């Protein structure tokens with residue numbers, strides 16, 4: 466039993482650490498994008514986010530299984546999953562496919578709004594955290 470609790474603690478901690486690393490990296494890369502800083506082309510800057518986001522998703526799947534709460538079964542996880550798809554899509558527009566500076570910045574702001582929504586959903590365990 467103790468083993469089960471500490472394994473949950475491990476995956477929960479990994480999940481939450483990756484959440485804030487992902488957010489910090491996203492904010493930083495956006496600032497570099499807006500300033501047209503060459504730092505955004507550094508190899509680690511392009512690779513680390515993928516490592517963090519992979520760990521974030523792996524820990525999400527493990528936590529889902531450990532707590533027996535699943536997207537499309539539990540509304541708050543469905544909401545988080547859909548917002549995650551929006552966050553990833555908007556992030557791709559912001560950092561890869563956006564054709565103009567305006568589009569990139571708008572996509573970046575939209576992705577940050579989606580992230581804030583995911584945080585509110587996660588802490589309230591409610592798909593309508595303000596309602």
Ligand code: HEM
Pocket residue numbers: 480481484522525526528529530532534536542545546549580583584587588589
């Ligand atoms: C679709 C992918 C995701 C799934 C399936 C998922 C699933 C989960 C699960 C099952 C928990 C544990 C809940 C519990 O102990 O009852 C959790 C906690 C948490 N998740 Fe996620 N997660 C995902 C993505 C994210 C993302 C992208 C964020 C950040 C925006 C995030 C933020 C959090 C936070 C902050 C907690 C801790 C909440 C608390 O302790 O009150 N999750 N997640």
